[in-house]
Amino acid sequence: MVDDSDRRRAGQGSSTHAEPETAARECVTAALGGRTPEPADLFIVHATVDYDPLVFFEAVAEAAAPAQVVGCTAYAGFTGSTTVSSGAVSLYLPAAELTFGVAAADSVSGDLRGAARRVTEAARDRAGGDGEHSVLMMLTDGLAGDLREVVRGSYAVTGATVPLVGGAASENLSMGATHQFADGKLMSNSLIAIWINSPHPLGIGVAHGWHPIGDPMTVTRAEGNVIHELDGLPAVAAYLGQRGDELPAGEPGDGEGPTFARLTFDHPLGLANAAGTFDGRHILGRTAEGSLIMFGHVSEQSVVQVLAGNQRELLDAAGTAAATAVQRLGGTPRGALVFSCAGRVTPLGSDVAGESAAIRDRLGAAPFAGFFTYGEFARVSGSTGFHNATVVVLAL
């Protein structure tokens, strides 16, 4: 006997099985909890790079059929009950009163804004146009370029009235390649848009909990997502000067130790914004000339400070994000999706699982799943929609 709450309730699943096919089946089975998926339902799945992504996601699609499946690779994943550093997590969202429109595009780096606009339009069309309340969820390649362009492209379709949420696919901090899955196809360098229509508002919360250290620095020379100079000095030297340490990093792919990106993930740069907070920007790498390559665009003449985090503040922020999402939802959530920055893992240290717990405390019994990203999307008001270092919660 399936009652109405069963038809609406989300389901979370996870697996740490070494075989991708088995892990896929376990993830899906656990999330379904004995229910039979419908074509309008949606599975969101994240897997670490321990699996062959094609084998894994095809197995997920087969197990979840006829439901739609979207997903991406992740540095790590988590659900309401576990954190998975090597394995997979999933969230089953029965459509019920919701409508999901999914669209994807690959080879997007050359025109991120245009691709974002096109996939958002297509996703909206597939969802049947605007709903009474709509939310756009984006899953993107975290290494595709300046992801602020994704926000700008999507915003041309959503306008100010449709909130944005989502995350950028990650991997094991090698900065090699990430993968995305939608429409039965495994992709890289791609965008996935999921347009969600709902008869009631959906709740989005975003917070980070990082705090600035050292002195403010002016970005005196920058192009796109590359900061050449801070306070007139080579950016890498200025950044390390604020941290007061050296970082003996290897280069991506050389196997000579952790990359500069990995070593700086616990100290992103923060851009002061008009709302009185800092927008985090993680460092993707450095150039031979001493420039910092950032995950997103940084404007010349903006002021940045190095950010640091401690367990308590980061965990509080995760709880705040979840609480805000629930408050905006205006009711008891049937499930939630969480996008947490991979840069939070190091400062969270041994209490990585504490972030899930903090979120769970605010979501009540609602199942949720999420992954550690290379960037988060969240826009409810204002114009800033691309974030680093944050926790973003979508409560449904």
Added chain:
Amino acid sequence: MGEEDDEIRRLRAELAQSRAISARALARATRLAQLVTALGKVTEVDDVLECAVCDVAEMFDADIAAVLTPSDRGLRLAAQWGIAARHLPPGTVEPPAAVGTLSATRPVTAAAVGDSPAPGWLAAGGLSHLAYGLLTVRGEHLGYLLLARTEERPFDDADIQELIAIVSRISLAIDNGRLYRRTQDQLHRLQRLNTVTAGLAGMVDVITAARNIVDTMIEHVPVAGAAVYLTDAYGEELAAGGGAEWPRILGEIPPGVLSVRLGTQEPSAGRLLLTGVPADGTDARSFLDHLVDVGGLVLEKALLFQRIRMQAETDVLTGMPNRAYFMETLAASLSRCRQDGSDVAVLFIDMDGFKAVNDTYGHDAGDQLLIIASQRLSDTAGLHGIAARLGGDEFVIACTDTTAAEAEQLSERIQEAVDAPYRLRLPAGEVEVTAGCSIGLGLAADYGYDASVLLSTADAAMYTAKQRRRAARRSQPSTASSGQSQLGPASVTTTTRLT
């Protein structure tokens, strides 16, 4: 422990508040510099507007930013951030009531939507607060910047003061963008003028030049129609036209047609008629004026070239083609006929009595004889061949696509025409003379398709013919009659082909 926790929470809250104030101050302190830097990296007006709406929206944490520019009927949404494409207002919009309060001394205003309602086309956006800025430069009204927030967070005095600086910067950037565009357009026009001039400058054929002037006017100015008329014996005759129906001979200039003379010399090289010309004072009209100047020079050059070429190819005394032109034409004809497999005949004509007329009546009479003979040769050759004067009393005719029989028939007609008496005007009165000629025939089918060889062959044949005519004359008694000097044989046809 409870008190300690409370104290820690309080201190943390104070620290967080302090950080927020600090971050907000930092953001505000630098956002004008950020915008100026960002605007400095774009040059086109559209990019300036795009940069303005995106960056200003982010810097002021606004949900919607738009630039409205004046148009014929209200305001046009020139750039926007935050309005879904499907929600954009169609066409133009009415100026929002709030912009009526804006002036150069009070260029920014902000209000809650409750106090100053949002325009109808933004009403569905759930807006709470709006700010408007006047975009103006040097007294010229450029439009308005609109910012909107959905959150209950008003634009405060600091925002307004900064927006005043920002609308000023955006206005300057728009002005710079327009200047850049004008400079680029002028550069582009100069490059186009240069390209077009270079193309026209290579024209040496009058009709081709006229055609190119017309095409250039229609394609590059552009005008609706253009025609070039050249002045000749029949009046002003159409050399090339396009874009409209143009009469072959120009009469009265039709209404609505601009007529300009081409060239700087007298008489003018020609006349250019134009329809649908750009208005005076526009860049396109300036471009047209440049092209008219260039077109006139090009046409003058082509006409000069035509005259020089005609002189170089024409025998001054008779007006016939000269040896150089004949040999060039013969070589071209032989090349074509060799491919076709058709025959070419060359008739070499040497007048028999010219020297006697010259010696007897003087050079003026000799010249009259040559002129009349050349007219007879040209008339007789007609469309069948080209007649030329090689020099002295030697003429030549080339016939293409012919046969030996046709060539011999032509030769007989020429012999008859040249042998006929000539009436020459002398100071003492008219005199009638006969001169006659010897004709040699060369056929390419027999001697090859080489111009020099063919001419030599015909020359040799002519020499043989002349020998025969001399022999024939020696065997005939003189038949001079009253009032007429008979200086050569008139009745013996001697066309000779070498065998």
